[in-house]
Amino acid sequence: MSGQTLYDKLWQNHLIEARDDGSALIYIDLQLIHEVTSPQAFEGLRLAGRKPWRRDAILAVPDHNISTDSAERAAGVAAIADPVSRLQVQTLDENCADFDLVKFEMNDVRQGIVHVVGPEQGATLPGMTVVCGDSHTSTHGALGALAHGIGTSEVEHVLATQTLIQKKMKNMLVRIDGQLQPGVTAKDVALAVIGKIGTAGGTGCAIEFGGQVIRDMSMEGRMTLCNMSIEAGARAGMVAVDDTTIDYVKGRPYAPAGEMWDVAVSAWRELHSDPDAQFDTVVELAGEEIKPQVTWGTSPEMVVPVDGSVPDPAAFSDATRRAAATRALEYMGLAAGTPITDIKLDRVFIGSCTNSRIEDLRAAAAVVKGRRVADSIKQAMVVPGSGQVKKQAEAEGLDRIFIDAGLEWREPGCSMCLAMNADKLGAGEHCASTSNRNFEGRQGFGGRTHLVSPAMAAAAAVAGHFVDVRDWKEV
Amino acid sequence: MKAFTVENGLVAPMDRANVDTDLIIPKQFLKSIKRSGFGPNLFDELRYLDEGQPGQDCSARPINPEFPLNFPRYAGASILLARENFGCGSSREHAPWALEDYGFRCIIAPSFADIFYNNCFKNGLLPIELDVQLVDRLFGEMYASEGYQLTVDLQRQRVVTPSGEEIAFEVDAFRRHCLLEGLDDIGLTLQREDAIRAFEAQWRERSPWLFDAIR
Numbered sequence: 001m002s003g004q005t006l007y008d009k010l011w012q013n014h015l016i017e018a019r020d021d022g023s024a025l026i027y028i029d030l031q032l033i034h035e036v037t038s039p040q041a042f043e044g045l046r047l048a049g050r051k052p053w054r055r056d057a058i059l060a061v062p063d064h065n066i067s068t069d070s071a072e073r074a075a076g077v078a079a080i081a082d083p084v085s086r087l088q089v090q091t092l093d094e095n096c097a098d099f100d101l102v103k104f105e106m107n108d109v110r111q112g113i114v115h116v117v118g119p120e121q122g123a124t125l126p127g128m129t130v131v132c133g134d135s136h137t138s139t140h141g142a143l144g145a146l147a148h149g150i151g152t153s154e155v156e157h158v159l160a161t162q163t164l165i166q167k168k169m170k171n172m173l174v175r176i177d178g179q180l181q182p183g184v185t186a187k188d189v190a191l192a193v194i195g196k197i198g199t200a201g202g203t204g205c206a207i208e209f210g211g212q213v214i215r216d217m218s219m220e221g222r223m224t225l226c227n228m229s230i231e232a233g234a235r236a237g238m239v240a241v242d243d244t245t246i247d248y249v250k251g252r253p254y255a256p257a258g259e260m261w262d263v264a265v266s267a268w269r270e271l272h273s274d275p276d277a278q279f280d281t282v283v284e285l286a287g288e289e290i291k292p293q294v295t296w297g298t299s300p301e302m303v304v305p306v307d308g309s310v311p312d313p314a315a316f317s318d319a320t321r322r323a324a325a326t327r328a329l330e331y332m333g334l335a336a337g338t339p340i341t342d343i344k345l346d347r348v349f350i351g352s353c354t355n356s357r358i359e360d361l362r363a364a365a366a367v368v369k370g371r372r373v374a375d376s377i378k379q380a381m382v383v384p385g386s387g388q389v390k391k392q393a394e395a396e397g398l399d400r401i402f403i404d405a406g407l408e409w410r411e412p413g414c415s416m417c418l419a420m421n422a423d424k425l426g427a428g429e430h431c432a433s434t435s436n437r438n439f440e441g442r443q444g445f446g447g448r449t450h451l452v453s454p455a456m457a458a459a460a461a462v463a464g465h466f467v468d469v470r471d472w473k474e475v
Numbered sequence: 476m477k478a479f480t481v482e483n484g485l486v487a488p489m490d491r492a493n494v495d496t497d498l499i500i501p502k503q504f505l506k507s508i509k510r511s512g513f514g515p516n517l518f519d520e521l522r523y524l525d526e527g528q529p530g531q532d533c534s535a536r537p538i539n540p541e542f543p544l545n546f547p548r549y550a551g552a553s554i555l556l557a558r559e560n561f562g563c564g565s566s567r568e569h570a571p572w573a574l575e576d577y578g579f580r581c582i583i584a585p586s587f588a589d590i591f592y593n594n595c596f597k598n599g600l601l602p603i604e605l606d607v608q609l610v611d612r613l614f615g616e617m618y619a620s621e622g623y624q625l626t627v628d629l630q631r632q633r634v635v636t637p638s639g640e641e642i643a644f645e646v647d648a649f650r651r652h653c654l655l656e657g658l659d660d661i662g663l664t665l666q667r668e669d670a671i672r673a674f675e676a677q678w679r680e681r682s683p684w685l686f687d688a689i690r
């Protein structure tokens with residue numbers, strides 16, 4: 001018998017029972033909750049006269065439609081200008097109060113984007129099953145956890161039963177060997193992988209990211225990578241536990257301490273694929289060959305290296321892809337053959353659960369330090385992923401660097417990643433964004449999103465158009 | 476949940492690949508705290524020429540005459556014919572809620588995104604995966620004949636075309652059972668409460684740090 005993959009182990013550890021029809025009941029260790037996908041689940045729970053199964057397995061935080069403006073934020077929930085947003089945040093407050101659940105208030109320093117908060121607080125731990133009514137829950141897999149997004153009915157199911165009905169996924173290994181070039185980041189790796197396998201390439205799979213590039217990668221980078229696995233169609237992405245993981249978890253508020261810490265660490269050391277484990281699919285990329293990536297279309301798979309150009313739809317042999325590319329160019333207002341570095345930008349957004357951690361902000365700050373945002377840029381904003389990230393960045397003086405360079409320094413939240421609050425693109429505007437989705441209208445009606453890394457977004461803010469950050473000289 | 480047995484209905488096209496959940500139901504409508512009422516905003520950015528706002532009366536909005544669902548010939552359709560990777564993107568269950576509220580009961584496509592596929596079954600909506608060439612042929616037949624209808628028989632796992640041709644489809648046995656009976660998953664799972672408690676006890680023994688940390 002061959003060995004087990006990391007996913008096999010996580011699955012096996014949480015399997016309550018397998019059914020004849022191939023479905024299984026698995027146990028869930030942590031459910032993260034935010035205001036958008038939970039109200040209907042709580043309502044369902046109430047209607048059926050049920051209660052959460054385990055309140056110590058739940059952590060709630062508002063993030064999606066709260067304001068990132070300091071003044072509006074300081075005035076509290078009652079002051080959220082949009083009444084529909086306000087009601088949603090208030091509903092989360094009420095539900096958590098009614099069911100006695102731990103929730104970080106909007107202005108608590110621990111508040112932030114749910115996928116930044118979980119790992120940061122040590123709520124997400126290696127070896128866990130983690131769910132959230134949000135597809136980017138895959139982020140938490142970076143800690144060696146099985147983490148995936150669920151729908152609202154499943155949110156209710158987990159609240160009521162602490163379990164999920166699941167079918168075992170297939171095992172996919174994405175191995176990135178070698179080393180990344182300077183200026184190339186986890187975001188570029190994620191986009192390069194999606195460019196290679198497509199947005200449906202990982203459908204039905206749990207992806208494990210491995211290889212030297214991943215071993216050398218920080219936890220922040222691993223989270224960026226796992227975050228984007230859903231953009232490759234995979235509900236879950238994960239990375240094996242190593243010293244980097246354990247050092248990251250140590251000392252976090254909800255992480256075990258003392259003797260319990262040592263017991264936990266010895267269990268976590270098992271969380272890797274066995275050397276003889278079999279994967280259903282293996283995808284390989286060479287680290288050296290990955291360049292900074294920029295998306296040109298309306299799907300994350302529509303991506304090219306920064307030194308490339310907008311492709312000609314006629315070059316796609318597949319009719320469906322050709323039609324999609326044609327429509328994407330029309331929506332994006334781009335002509336085939338345009339060099340990526342000629343694309344002019346209107347706004348720049350640095351933030352989201354993909355790229356709003358301290359390392360992301362450091363990378364962006366290093367690029368803009370001592371420079372100014374181009375006059376042609378209407379707005380460039382930096383939205384830290386959490387209150388903790390914001391505090392840390394301010395302690396390092398990053399906020400000053402951004403403000404001096406002409407970028408806005410905002411309060412934590414999802415912000416322009418999906419534009420449920422006031423932060424959005426105008427129709428036809430091009431945005432260099434560190435978020436994860438460039439779908440039509442994602443960042444605002446008619447808005448045109450280009451997904452990039454934080455360093456690339458920062459360089460684009462200064463230049464007013466895309467530039468290859470590998471050529472960037474510090475001043 | 477509404478049970479699904481046999482659906483005989485008009486077929487409408489969503490003729491593009493990678494239809495994402497932002498396209499199915501744009502984010503501004505996710506602010507609702509209800510489960511119903513999303514139908515008028517299904518495919519909002521394609522259906523209307525202006526930008527939709529939650530709570531707005533959609534009947535007065537300018538409609539996009541080029542969007543097929545606005546064609547009289549597809550009015551009242553209950554089966555949606557779609558392309559690869561339908562429902563990709565976010566986990567929002569508002570997407571199946573919007574499709575269901577609009578009147579769709581069944582979506583036929585060569586492939587679906589995982590979370591969306593799963594969410595459909597929780598809401599009485601049947602996603603059917605058929606071979607890409609077959610779907611292509613159905614698109615052709617539908618475009619060629621106005622009033623094109625299909626019969627979807629979940630019990631027999633068959634799609635029946637107007638010519639009487641029967642196309643078999645696969646569906647997971649448990650999901651099929653729940654959909655046929657209109658069963659609520661939670662109630663079913665709670666029948667296994669003892670097994671869950673037993674698992675939990677040994678898991679707590681093995682991994683005590685996973686318990687009682689958040690309070």
Ligand code: SF4
Nearest residue numbers: 136352353414417418
């Ligand atoms: S930052 Fe964007 S992708 Fe992440 S949870 Fe918020 S809305 Fe979703």
